[in-house]
Each structure stands twice: as C-alpha cells, then as structure tokens.
Amino acid sequence: MALLDVANLTAAYGQAQVLFGVSLTLGPGEVAALMGRNGAGKSSTLKAVMGLLAPLGGSVVFEGRPVTGWEPYRIARAGLGYVPEERRIFTDLTVFENLEVGRKGATDAGIADGRPPWTPERLFAVFPNLAEMRGRRASAMSGGEQQMLTIARTLMGNPHAVLLDEPSEGLSPLIVEQMAEAVLRMKREGIAVLLSEQNLTFAAAVCDRAYVIEKGTIRFEGTMAALEADEAVREAYLTV
Amino acid sequence: MTLLVVDRLNKRFGGVFAARDVSFTLAAGEMLAIIGPNGAGKSTTFNMVGGQLKPDSGSITLDGQAITGRPARAVWRCGVGRTFQVAQTFVSMSVAENVQMALVSRHGESRRLFADTRRLHREAALALLAEVGMRAEADRPVSELAYGDVKRVELAVALASQPKLLLMDEPTAGMAPRERGGLMTLTARLARERGIGVLYTEHDMEAVFGHADRVMVLVRGEIIAAGSPDHVRGDARVRQVYLGEAGTAAALKARRKAVA
Amino acid sequence: MDLSFLVLQSLSGFASASSLFVIASGLTLVFGVTRIVNFAHGSFYMLGAYLAVTIVPRLLDLSYSPWTFFLGVLLAALLVGLIGVAVEMLLLRRIYRVPELFQLLATFGVVLIVEDVVLKIWGPVDIAGPRAPSLRHGVEILGQRFPAYELVLIGVGPLVLALLWLVMHRTRFGVLIRAATQDREMVGALGVNQARLFTLTLFLGASLAGLGGALQIPRIPANSHMDLSIITDAFVVTVVGGMGSVPGAFLAALLIGQLQAFGILILPKVTLVLVFALMAVVLVVKPWGLLGRPDSGSGRVVLPEGILTLRRFRPPEAALALLAVAALLAVPLLGDPYTTKVATEILIFALAAFSLQFLVGVGGLVSFGHAAYFGLGAYAAGLLVTGPLKAPMELALLAAPLVAGAGAALFGFFIVRLSGIYLAMLTLAFAQIVYAIGFQWVEVTGGDNGVVGVWPSAWASGRTVYFYLVAALTLSGIVLLRRVIYAPFGYTLRAARDSATRAGAIGLDVRTHRWLGFTLAGAAAGLAGGLYAFQKGSIDPTLAAIPLSIDFLVMVLVGGIQTVMGPLLGAAFFHTLKDVVMPLTEFWRLLLGLAIIATVLVFPRGLAGAADTLRGRARAPATAAASA
Helix, strand or coil: CCCEEEEEEEEEECCEEEEEEEEEEECCCCEEEEECCCCCCHHHHHHHHHCCCCEEEEEEEECCEECCCCCHHHHHHCCEEEECCCCCCCCCCEHHHHHHHHCCCCCCCCCHHHCCCCCHHHHHHHCHHHHHCCCCEHHHCCHHHHHHHHHHHHHCCCCCEEEEECCCCCCCHHHHHHHHHHHHHHHHCCCEEEEEECCHHHHHHHCCEEEEEECCEEEEEEEHHHHHHCHHHHHHHHCC | CEEEEEEEEEEEECCEEEEEEEEEEEECCCEEEEECCCCCCHHHHHHHHHCCCCCCEEEEEECCEECCCCCHHHHHHCCEEEECCCCCCCCCCEHHHHHHHHHHHHCCCCCCCCCCHHHCCHHHHHHHHHHCCCHHHCCCEHHHCCHHHHHHHHHHHHHCCCCCEEEEECCCCCCCHHHHHHHHHHHHHHHHHHCCEEEEECCCHHHHHCCCCEEEEEECCEEEEEECHHHHHHCHHHHHHHHHHHHHHHHHHHHHHHHC | CCHHHHHHHHHHHHHHHHHHHHHHHHHHHHHHHHCCCCCCHHHHHHHHHHHHHHHHHHHHHHCCCHHHHHHHHHHHHHHHHHHHHHHHHHCHHHCCCCCHHHHHHHHHHHHHHHHHHHHHHHCCCCECCCCCCCCCCEEEECCEEEEHHHHHHHHHHHHHHHHHHHHHHHCHHHHHHHHHHHCHHHHHHCCCCHHHHHHHHHHHHHHHHHHHHHHCCCCCCECCCHHHHHHHHHHHHHHHHCCCCHHHHHHHHHHHHHHHHHHHHHCHHHHHHHHHHHHHHHHHHCCCCCCCCCCHHHHCCCCCCCCCCCCCCCHHHHHHHHHHHHHHHCHHHHCCHHHHHHHHHHHHHHHHHHHHHHHHHHCCCCCCCCHHHHHHHHHHHHHHHHCCCCCCHHHHHHHHHHHHHHHHHHHHHHHCCCCHHHHHHHHHHHHHHHHHHHHHCHHHHCHHHCEECCCCCHHHCCHHHHHHHHHHHHHHHHHHHHHHHHCHHHHHHHHHHHCHHHHHHCCCCHHHHHHHHHHHHHHHHHHHHHHHHHHHCEECHHHHCHHHHHHHHHHHHHHCCCCCCHHHHHHHHHHHHHHHHHHHCCCHHHHHHHHHHHHHHHCCCHHHHHHHHHHHHHHHHHHHHHHC
C-alpha cells in the first residue's frame, strides 16, 4: 500500500487555478521526483499536499488516513514532513532552538519501523557541522549550513515521509552534492521522500521514480531510468 | 576598452567580511561571471556596484566616472542597468507599462501630473519588448507571466536606459534549462552587438562556463581565482571549495558545448 | 533645582516607565506573533483598571493587607487575559489573512464595543480605586518624600522583563513565540498548532495589558477614556523599541519615562509633542526601532493585497457616475436644509477620503493619521478668520491647503523614510502632535473647546450657495487627483509601491516622489478641512483626532480600496449611516464597532469590490458557456 496517495488534486491561488487533477503515489522508503518547469505546479503540489495551499478538490491519503484539507500542523503531526524552497530557518533562534521548534510531543504519530526517534544528539552525529554551532544564532550560518538545518529541523518531527521543495535550486555545486547525500541518508533511515526538482542530474542521482508535471497535470510517470531514456518526454517537458 | 574598474572594495556586516579587497575590471562587450558558495559575498559585491549598498572602502569607476557609494538612481544615470536575483517588476502594471516606466524615467518625465502614461513611449517600449521576444505579451499583466518571461521583461527594462553596463544577479535562477540557455545567448548577443559590459552571478554551470568570457571566484568575500573559464575550471582550490566533482563535470560539459 | 529634586523626578520617571513597559510588552508580543496591530490593547488596559476597582475593594474587605491588594490586581489581569482569549477566538482568528489595514479597523471596532460595554456596566462616572495597604505612606529619599507604591511600581517593570525573558528563552512556548514572530506559516508546517499558540499569546498579551491597568488604580481613577489615551503611548513604546522586541520595549519605556519626567520641568506645554518627536528621531536613525529587525518579507515582490487596480470607466459606469453627481448636485433644489447639510459634508469627506486613497492605494503609504492634515486645514482656516487678522473666507480657503500641505511636507519628510507598519505608526504619531498642539495651546487654539464663529463670507453664507461652493472645490479636487493617478507621477508612486528596488534601479527617486505625493494628499485633505470648518462654524481638536483618522480609513475601505472611486461611495455610505444611526441610540459606538467588524468579515474588498465580484460571477458562467 502506498504511504502517500494523492488523487485528482486541484488547487488555485485566488482566481488562478494552478493544479488540474494531480495524482501521484509514494511508497514506503521510496524517493520520487516531481519534475517540471518553473510554474508547472511542482511547489504548488507539495504545498497543497501539506495543506499550505487549500485544495479545491481531490484527495490526499497518508498512511490510509484521508488528510485532505487538514491544517498543516495536523498533517505534520500525522508524520509528513516539509522542507520549503527558501530554507526559511528561524534566523533569530539558535541552531538548538530551531530543532526544538521541529520537535513534537510524545503523543504524536509513532516512529517508522521501530527506529529510534530523532534527537538533537542523533542529528548532530549525522550533520557534524551543526554540532559545532548548536548554540549559535542561525543567522550566522552559511547558506549550506542553513540548508542542512532545514532538513535536520524537519527530521526532529520523526516524519515517515518528507516533501522536499527544490532542494538544489540556487545552491553551489558542492552544496548540491551534500544535499544529495542528505536525501540518500533519509532513504537509508527508511524515510520516504518526494522532492520537486528541475535538475535532472540531481534527480537521477537520488530518485527511484519520477513524475513530470506540466500546467498542473501529471504528464509522465515511471522509473528514473525510463525518464532518462525517454527523450520525447524530456524534450517536451523538461527541455534539458 | 576598460568600462568598469573596481578597486579594493571592502564591506563588513557585524564582524564578518562580505567583501575583502575585491578588485576587478570589465571591458565593454565582455561577459564576466562571479561564482562562489552561497553567502560568499557575490550579491554584496553586486549591490555595491549597483548602488544598493555602500562600500566601507574602495572605489568603483564606470567609464571614467567615480560612482562609489552613490545611490542606485545615480548609478543608473551613469549607465548601469540591472536585473535582480528575485525578479523585481511593477506587479500591478502590464508588461509594456513596466518598460514604459523605465522610458518615462529616462526622459525625466516622472513628475508630470496630467499626461496619460499609457500613451507615453509605447512604440519604443514595444520595440524593446520585441528584442527580448516579448512583443506579443505587451498588454498582459506582468503578474500573470511565467517566471522565465518575467526575467526577459526585466532585461527589456534594463535595456531601456541604453546602459553601458548590465548587472545580472543570478539571471537564470528559477528558470527551466532551455530558457536559461536562451536568455544567456540573447544577453551575450546584445552585449557584443552594443558593446555592453555584463557582470553576472550564477550557480548554473552551463550559464557560467558556456557564456562567460572570464570567471571570477569569490569565497568568504575574497577573490580566490579569476581568469578564463578553462583556467578557473582547472583550479584545484575552486574544485575543492565550490565545484566539487559534479560541478567540475558540468563545467567541462558546458565548455565543450560552448567551444563546439 | 537641587539634586534631590532631580533624583525624585527621575524616580517618578522610572515608575511611569515601568507601567508603560508592562502594557507595551503585551502589545509587542501580540504583534510579533499575530502581526496584528491591536488597537484593543488599550481596551484590555482599561478593563484591567475597571475590574481591579471592582475586585480589589471586595478582597480588601475580607482581609486588609498588601497581599490581598496584589492578589486582586493579578486576578483582574488574568480575567482580562481570558477576555483576550475570547477576542482571539471570536474575531482575530478570522482575520489573520486579511490585509493589515482591515485587521487594524476590526480591532478598532472592538475598542468601540468595549467603550459602550464599559459605560453600560460601570457608568460614565470615574471610579477611584483603593490605595494599597501598607504602601500609602511616603518613603524619605534625600530629604524628600516619595510614594512607597511608586517604588513598588519601579520594581514591577524589571520583574516582568525578567519573567518574560525566562518564558521566551527557557520554555518551549517562548521558543515557539519567537519562531512564529519570524515565520508563522513555517511553524505550522513543522507541526505546531498555530491557533493554540495565538490564543495563548493573546492570553499573555491581554493579561499584561490588564496588569498594567490594574496597577494604576491607586494612581488614576478608572475612566472610559483610558483606552485611547494609553494606546498611543503603548504604540510609541513598541515602535521606538522595535515591534516584536520585548527588551526593545523596555529600553524605549525607560527613555520615554525619563523624557516625560524631565520634559515636564523644562517645557511643560509640549510634553506630548516631545514623546512623538523622540519617536520621529529614533525612526529616522533606526527605521526599525531600537532593537527591531527589518521584516523578513520586506524584500519580496508580491502583489500587495488590496491595491488599486486602474480601470477606466466603461460607458455605463461613466453614465452612472455622472447620474450620481447630478443627483447630488440637485440636492439643494429638492431637499430640505438638513439634507443639504449632510450632502455638503459627504462632499467634504469624499475629498478627504479620496486624498487618503491616493496615499494608500496608489502610493502604498498607509496613513493612520490622515486627520492631521484635515485638522491643520480646518485650524488654518478657522484661526485666520477668527484671529487678529479677521481674514475673509476666500483667503482662509486658500490658506487651508497651503498650511496642511506645508505640514504634510514637514511630517512627510520623516514619514517617507520608513515603510510598512513603522510608517503607519509615525503618521499616527504626527497626527497626535497636531492634536496635542490643538489641545494644549489654549491661548491660540482655544484648547478642548476650540474656536467658534468660523462663518463663510456673506455671499456664501446661504446653505445652498455654500453647498455649490463646496461641490465646485471638492469635485475639481477629486477630478484633478484622479487625473494625477493616471499620469506619470501617479504611475511612479505606484511603481515605487510595487517595487522600490526596481524603481530605484531605473533611476526613479522613490523618496522624493513619495514626499511630493504625501504633500499633495495632505494639501487636498487640508482643503477639505478648511471647507469643513466653515460648514460647522467652529473648530476643535477632534478634527485631528484618532477617531476621525479611523473614519477616513473606514470610508476608503468600505468603499473598496481597489477602485479609484470607491472612497466616494464609502464617504457617502459611512457618513449617512453615522448621521442616521447615531442620533437613534445611546449605543452608537457598539453598533458602529459591530458594523466595522461585519464589513471586514463580509466585504473585505469593500462595497465596490463586492459589486465587482458579483459582476465577475455573472460573467464567469457566460465565458464558460462560450468556451464549451
């Protein structure tokens, strides 16, 4: 059974409709890419799934529970994490406090596969850079370090799946490599990831499956290898 | 001919150097790319040249005129047009009106109280839009355009003042790969035809190594390498702190394509 | 003036600073998290005082000790906290997503409602509170007596600051408040229940306001004017300190407390002005207050909500507008003198509202104090006619826009250096300066009573003639301003509003254009004010007061901020409503407050916007059918 099942999702910003029936699934422990041009509806899809953009129609089912139209905090507590496009860390707070905001109470959704819950100590082991600056204000961190913090902060909520919006956009090549490592690390921890991406090289390096979205509808669905082989689709919707 | 001379610029925020003794020159018709890790001081350098930030020390000379520390509108008057990392347009206006406003400003008409703005310089604005391939969208609200098209409109707005120098902060950020190539090719063509110097920052290796005449690498506010694209691509330190393996491969691919 | 006197004066400054901080800290917390400028914070303060004068004497009857006194004070504060919770759940929760101007108006609606409720429960007479047991005496300091209660107050401020610091840095709730102050949406996406966080914040903020009010009862009797008199001071403290910053508020409160304590010695007449002047100076040097930070969203380019969309009249609309003007112009010929009077006032307010719309809708300069320029115009005209000059009406009407324009140019010089909420707060502060001058400079302005005998010249003294004079002046003013909106100057203001960065990068001098625009709008409001003085026959400080500024905003918003002519509709609707409803009931504030809140909830785009939406709905099915 799919971990996340999105069916026929529609959404709009004010009068302008951006999603016209998006359907996709994400299996447990899987990494999938939602690819497409700027303005094709990638970020809007992730926001609508997360409840940050109110869906007009369709359904979002997470671990068998319909979460369509829920408030973002309830969806997050149900075990779906979200890493936004522009980092959006709390720059006035210390690294440690940023992680505290991501922490959730003991009553929330259980941990996947009986793995140990994420704690600041466990995260510092994974992201050693962060350990060195736990008491520092996030505003004093470099762009790459902030990027790692957004992921660590989301992991503090012990998500079963993470929505990752444009992880490679606007980053220098070296930090893009670190992001790829972080995604693979999440996968090893059994966390499913749905990421939106324009960069085929990045997606090919970390994803098992891909969807291609254009004008708010899914135009391709298949394995990453199939997408790489399908020149017609790449040419039409990705134009690499 | 040397168009822009930047000499030992320094800027500090708190105790941290965002720019430290940054010096470089740019010739008319030349494309110079600044690259570096996030937070390395690229935008700071850019904003000092564009007049959005005042340097702590150092000097900037454009075409023989000192423009150091002057406000953006004065820098603009000296012949600097710019586009922004996050596109800056007049979102409540149409595409044509965005360009018309630049022309109104160039003709010093911004204080006219009773003329009808929509009729002012419309033909000239349409001609500029035609150059960037946006003539057909002239009467659409700029807020409805796809992001790649907004970046083209920004270019038309920057060209409206017939600049000597174009500053483009991540011109292709947020654009699809093919749009990126298109915009950079268009920019390079205009630069060469009109002798406009172009200073730009980028993270897209194709845009940098495929289109720049020279590349400059900024790390923690300091220039660690500068020179031809091939020279910078081969620099060991640049590989280590910025390009990494994937970046180096992408740069090589872009060079091959550019040379071919 | 010896040393001991200075020390005592300074101590009393610390005592007021302490009280001011307790109140302002709540305001700044609530603003930080909810981004709502809460006018009702003053009402919470007033409720704290009224509840305390009710509860504390009863407790003291049971047991006469300082502990019961302070228990009563705390109880009052907590009750006010609960009222804050109710306000959050019933109202604020529904308006987090509407443009901030509407939020402000809605909270002002709460102010009006609370005023009437307080009058109904406690009556119009001031109620003096009991003194605190064991603290009624004076303590001898350097040979002078200083009230013991004031010494306690001095300690309360730092105590509250320390407790708040602990809450903000040592508890999860505090960390979440600080995170939400920066990015509420992200806090929600990380699994934090925003609604509960906001409710708790309101509880904390309202409790602090209530505590501030309750602590005042031995010093000042509870009265129904406490709300507006404290809210401007609290605004000044939060703005000077940096909105959302608790330590900033503390620093600002200290500064202002001392300024007031010593200002009253040196320049007793201008203490009110001094405080606002301090605010202007601080904001010019530090545009985000002493310890504030730039708004994180300030660099982004987003289509501002509730902006003006420029659309020419279509023929039927032009015909409709002409018809409406014709009907208005026919009023003196058909109606009775009273209707003519109302029509005259509608025209005057229409010009004032339209000039505000010019600032807000075109320039993006949200002014909370537009009545300042209306008032300046009115005073200029009124004083010229009644003062030693005995100038004729014609000269006075010429002077009104000139003086108001000059005032707007002077204040605007500071105002256009700021943006967003800070800009709005500074407009409010300058309006309070004008109000304070009108109120305090009794020899010239007549103080609270104002000046009577402002009559038009003989030829224009008939109601009908004066109506046509007003019509001619206001309608031409509106037509000219409308023309400017479509001209390069208006477009430049709009460009600067859409993206000041882009405007600067194409060589437009944003600040100068904004300054000229502000001056122009001020002059137009001044003309309206001058005309109003002759209409009423008198001038008084209410012509520059907060409620009138709010009325202008309501007119603009009720009419619909996105439309050029909406404010005219708003002026007609609102003024007629006020004129018809007010005389009918003693609860006019309550009704007005409810009406404002209902407008915000039901018609967030105003009457004209609602009409647009209806038209859009009518059109949408038609296009759908056509494309099918």
